[in-house]
Amino acid sequence: MGEHIAASLNRMTLPTGQGKTWTAHRVASVRMVNDIRAYRSAHQDGEWLTMSEAAAKLGVTNHCIRRLIKAGLLPAEQVVARAPYQIRADDLLDQRVIEAAARTARPCRIDGGNQVPMFSST
Template structure:
């Protein structure tokens, strides 16, 4: 009997000496584990399943947000609000520089002209692809950028090709006049096609320079016949 009492006393004493685990550092440990090098998606998923009971998603159309209510296994809950993507928006975001170029070129240039300019500037799409007219049109539509309308072109501004046709010379001659600052021209952004005011192509300086230049001339249709 004495031996049994001694064992019971020893067991009771050992139980009293055991300290309860300290969970105060679990939050910091979780951050370290989550961001530790070599941790893959699978253990992170296991951590989430261990900690989270369920997640309820709702949509706040007024503020264009997705509202996530997280129910934790411990009985607490948290609310997380995430911006709702716009129609056509995805993870491969179009560079802001490309959007800005489109906005500046929108009213004067076609989709193909803008695509060519973006490619010359070395700007890629959000998926690191080169631009074409269809891709420019798609981004313009999503961003609400005013599209090019040929009917709105009133002849006030000319491209190099149009100016060359009016003066019966090649585009090379027009480019040389622009470089030599004889013919005033504008670029909406660096790398964009030159835009020439129609009234400038008939100035005395331009006409004189064309007569003096030794560059190749365009012959009109009658001369070619």
């Protein structure tokens, strides 16, 4: 995870206190010194999931998970605004969440049998 944070900090052109670029080791060192823990779903203990992990478990997209969170059906936490969502694995077992995920809108597929082609075949 440190390499992802380092890459993000470097993309934002934010140097270290000594004016150097970030590395995974430097990120880990700063986190250790300042007692900054990883967000819970990064611990991979199965209790907390990322949005992608939750989507995979329910067989839906990340967009569907976001809608469930926004609707208040799926509880989720963020360490700070715009941080990744942390979703408790047990919350995916709630019947309301399962039903809402099952009835998500699917792409419209209209039978085009009676449709006139836009371009004539050449």
